[in-house]
Amino acid sequence: MRLLPVVVTVSLTVAIAYYVYIPLPDGIQEPWKLMLLDAGFRTTLHLATLKDWLGCDHYITSIRQSTEGFEGVMKGFFSSESSGGVMPGVKVSDITFAGVPVRVYEPPAGGEGHLRRGVMFFHGGGWALGSTKKGTYDTINRMVSDELNTVVVSVEYRLYPEVHFPEPYLDCLAAAKHFLSPEVLARYAIDPERVAVSGDSAGGNLAAAVAQEISIDESMSVKFSVQALIYPVLQALDFNTPSYLQNQNIPILHRPLMVQFWLQYLAADLSLQSQFLVNNHSSLHQSAITPELRARLDWSVLLLPKYKKNNNKPLIVEKGSRGFVKEVPGLLDVRAAPLLAESEVLAKGPRAYILTCEYDVLRDDGLMYARRLQDAGVTVTSDHYENGFHGCFSFIQWPLEFDVGKRALRSYINWLQNNL
Helix, strand or coil, rough: CCHHHHHHHHHHHHHHHHHHHCCCCCCCCCCCHHHEEEEEEEECCCCCCHHCCCCCCCCCHHHHHHHHHCCCHHHHHHCCCHHHHCCCCCCCEEEECCEEEEEECCCCCCCCCCEEEEEEEEECCCCCCCCCCCCCHHHHHHHHHCCCCCCCCEEEECCCCCCCCCCHHHHHHHHHHHHHCCHHHHHHHHEEEEEEEEEHHHHHHHHHHHHHHHHCCCCCCCCEEEEEEEEECCCCCCCCHHHHCCCCCCCCCHHHHHHHHHHHHCCCHHHHHHHHHHHHHHHHCCCCCCHHHCCCCCCCHHHCHHCCCCCCCCCCCCCCCCCCCHCCCCHHHCCCCCHCCCCHHCCCCCCEEEEEEEECCCCCHHHHHHHHHHHHHCCEEEEEEEEECCHHHCCCECEEEEEHHHHHHHHHHHHHHHCC
């Protein structure tokens, strides 16, 4: 009987280790920390899915509640000086721009006697999760405001399941137009020649789409000066790019999850996930996907050889199911998929900073967009992290602190300092 506690302890330890451990590439630093992070996320997702199945709550609602609970526990750590937490001199206001909730960060230096920079930021989270007011998004925006003497406007756009495309995009566009109005810029003492739009992941998608629309809107007297995109998601036609295949099981954004986020955003049937994973939705049967459109995301042309690995050409299914584009029109809408925009539109866009990570399914989206912008004559700074993974930009505070995340954030701030 004395051995029973030992056996139970060893068995539990082995079971936990088996659940936590996942094979990761040698290039990823701090692998066990990433494994623990992934295990926590998977556990949250599984429990949320179970509650959804039991009819308790929508799984997204459950994930939000779990995230808020964790952030509440860690609030004391996040506000500490050692974690790079709250900047006490930054004035924070929760207001609305054109009816859209925003959080405005005003630097302690004030705007008396001189004009300041302005940044509009859209948070990530698969168009379903995240908030401007919580966690590292709040911390990062405070840091940018404080260090760069910048007025930061972070947009609390509506999310799935409450809304679908194009509502999140329309929220961001409305807030952007309001922000760029001469009256609002004057109110916050912002230099109209120094206004940026930025976002990470799904927020990077929204930032790119809004930047495109503003750049071609002749009614706008002020346009964004720069766009800073952090591992943006930019297309939903090819889920078999080299980075989608290479990183399909790398935390924290697994390939099937990214497809699910797209299906949710575009109000598509979630049962189509398996069809999207094998590119049946973009087969040659989809006549609306013209050769010209396919060329805009042809990674065999747009990517450097080192990113293609052993792949030689895109997966284009000859006889996939018909009707996908008609059923999910957002697939070809540049407001949802900015990578599909015409070169003439891209050419009018502002200078760009695009951050990509080697171990991220979205790596090639960002790299292809950088190439297309450059080909259109736009000045682009491509900042690639060989040991980076999706989400690292947000993991800058203990206990979810990664060195690559801190380096990425510092590079982002430095680029804005030098280019805005």
